[in-house]
Amino acid sequence: MxxxxxxxxxxxxxxxxxxxxxxxxxxxxxxxxxxxxxxxxxxxxxxxxxxxxxxxxxxxxxxxxxxxxxxxxxxxxxxxxxxxxxxxxxxxxxxxxxxxxxxxxxxxxxxxxxxxxxxxxxxxxxxxxxxxxxxxxxxxxxxxxxxxxxxxxxxxxxxxxxxxxxxxxxxxxxxxxxxxxxxxxxxxxxxxxxxxxxxxxxxxxxxxxxxxxxxxxxxxxxxxxxxxxxxxxxxxxxxxxxxxxxxxxxxxxxxxCSVYSCMTETTDAVLNIGTSAQLTFALIPGFQPPAHPDPTASIAYFPYFDGIYLVVAAALNGGNVLASFIEMLKQWMQELGLEVPESVIYSRSVHAALTITDTDLAVQATLFGERHSPDQLASVTNISPSNLSLGHMTRALCRGIVKNLSSMLPCQQLIESGVQRIMGSGSALICNDVLKQEVEKAFTLPIVYGKNVDSxxxxxxxxxxxx
Structure with missing residues (x-):
């Protein structure tokens, strides 16, 4: 049949x-x-x-x-x-x-x-x-x-x-x-x-x-x-x-399967930022991973289909970091006697960050550690009186999430491997224009949004x- x-x-x-x-x-x-x-x-x-x-x-x-x-x-x-x-x-x-x-x-x-x-x-x-x-x-x-x-x-x-x-x-x-x-x-x-x-x-x-x-x-x-x-x-x-x-x-x-749902060309990479974050692309047929793992390596090689492997940077930190930030703000406001829905806090935080094109505030956004560096904690540095606003903090946090992922699998490595475009997906990325802006700064390849991953x-x- x-x-x-x-x-x-x-x-x-x-x-x-x-x-x-x-x-x-x-x-x-x-x-x-x-x-x-x-x-x-x-x-x-x-x-x-x-x-x-x-x-x-x-x-x-x-x-x-x-x-x-x-x-x-x-x-x-x-x-x-x-x-x-x-x-x-x-x-x-x-x-x-x-x-x-x-x-x-x-x-x-x-x-x-x-x-x-x-x-x-x-x-x-x-x-x-x-x-x-x-x-x-x-x-x-x-x-x-x-x-x-x-x-x-x-x-x-x-x-x-x-x-x-x-x-x-x-x-x-x-x-x-x-x-x-x-x-x-x-x-x-x-x-x-x-x-x-x-x-x-x-x-x-x-x-x-x-x-x-x-x-x-x-x-x-x-x-x-x-x-x-x-x-x-x-x-x-x-x-x-x-x-x-x-x-x-x-x-x-x-x-x-989520990669298969949106990787339409062999020269595509898939960037998904949901609760966590992943960046992956398919390696050429015939590639074989090293015989033994490097526990400090930030990438891994997952079997895909027909003998092909995916190189994967799987970050434990993605939308969950933003969610923790919003939850923190909500708790602070409750302690001040105010009740504000998380959806309102989130939308206003993103709006405030969109009014700021750049910030010198730096956030190491590894709140949940990483598999290759489990003891890595989050931090905020370069704090000054001029960058303490909600907009600066949200912008720096989004940049930190993207910077962590790009440090695991840099854009230059994508280019050298023949990647021609990035398929951007995931609920945290699609709904957040600040994250999109930071992704487009960190990855200079064309980025296509809209075809969401779906296992x-x-x-x-x-x-x-x-x-």
Whole structure:
């Protein structure tokens, strides 16, 4: 069946950290004909400490089902492929024979999780530096960090080994969704997600099995790794009108899919400033990353598609820094007896900064540190009586956010790598003209705004383009 036949659709799902999004992409026009988004409200407290970040899988699955159920049934019955992306690094464990329950109803079949662990997310901080340093170094070009699937499982081995005995399968949350949809006895995982777990060699496409076995790691939990973009299987149930037997792609990384949604030319770079900030572009075919990571390097190499890598500057500081600034101003005003909505504080701060074309106030905007420099704090310098206004501070803060990102991946490096334009996206950037101005000062390449990154759209496009 040709994917270009009229009135055929691809369903794209993105299982994010705070919400789920579902889109229907019309195959012939590649247009989004409908979309649904639902907050998961899945965060739960953990018994394992304040640094732990866990989510309720049942609430996430409920959001997935709700999004799909809300899409037009007359389109869902014509879905020919399903693509699933989601939050990388995290891990959920389950009993493969009993990982879910399918139930029929008036609106069609739906599934509920059964005998699964909580999702330990990418934000989890339970793996201390001491624990990570005590582990055998992975045979990988990517550094291991807390929140990575393999690191989390090592933590359970050291601290709660009996916890692992209840399960025989593990994956990311979107790997779990694909496994359930296809009825997989052993989950499959894309190279994109495997690389985000640690202890995976992207050159040969295999887990570091010998290293892991020598460390006592329960390798039976590891999914089978397949090529990113491969078909994982077919749905073994009708699902809200989506036919039984519909092809489902192996789960993909949300970052790669977001890039795929807006990188229209191989010479494009993508700059996204949302909660955090990322700048990335695709390297030439045949490029291979260094054999071992440099923990002090500000860039990383993520597997993309068809053997191509993305060079990525992934900053932990973006719109979250501005949000913290606005929250600080709000608290100050509350202490002065004033109640001003955050939206008003934000809009007036940006307006004040637009009246100032330059400032000598300097803000080191690394409020949340960076992976390559975790102890780096924020600071304000060069303070004088003439630059203490709200406008000066907002301008300097926006400049600091952009300067931090451009220091990680300078414009000159983009140019030398053949990048011809930058696709600017992300809620913090698109809605803030001061940030746009500072981006255009720091990066002299043409910048195109308006085509926003969207992982759900990106994964649907991938499924449409796969043979």
């Amino acid at each position: 040709s994917l270009q036949a009229p009135s055929r659709y691809v369903l794209g799902l993105d299982v994010g950290t705070s919400s789920v999004k579902a889109v229907l992409l019309e195959a012939e026009s590649r247009a989004v004909v409908d979309s649904q988004t639902k907050k998961t409200k899945a965060d739960i407290s953990s018994l394992d400490g304040e640094k732990c970040r866990e989510q309720d899988v049942a609430r996430i699955v409920s959001a997935v089902n709700s999004c799909v159920a809300a899409l037009p049934r007359e389109h869902l019955c014509k879905v020919v492929r399903i693509g699933v992306s989601g939050q990388m690094h995290g891990v959920v464990l389950w009993k493969s024979e009993e990982g879910c329950i399918w139930q029929g109803g008036e609106t069609g079949f739906t599934f509920q999780p059964k005998k699964t662990s909580h999702l330990i997310t990418w934000q989890d901080g339970r793996c201390s530096r001491e624990l990570l340093d005590s582990l055998t170094r992975p045979d990988s070009h990517l550094s291991l960090a807390t929140g990575f699937g393999c690191a989390t499982i090592f933590w359970y081995m050291r601290n709660r080994p009996q916890f692992l005995e209840s399960y025989n399968a593990a994956g990311t949350i979107h790997d779990y969704v694909v496994a359930v949809l296809c009825g997989l006895r052993r989950p499959l995982m894309s190279a994109q997600n495997a690389a985000s777990w640690g202890y995976f060699n992207t050159r040969c496409g295999t887990w570091n099995l010998q290293i892991l076995r020598d460390s006592g790691f329960p390798t039976y939990l590891l999914p089978v790794v397949v090529e990113s973009g491969a078909i994982a299987g077919k749905t073994d149930h009708e699902w809200y009108g989506v036919p039984e037997g519909t092809e489902v792609g192996v789960a993909l990384g949300d970052f790669q 759900a759209v990106g994964v649907a496009m991938v499924m449409l383009d796969r043979k």
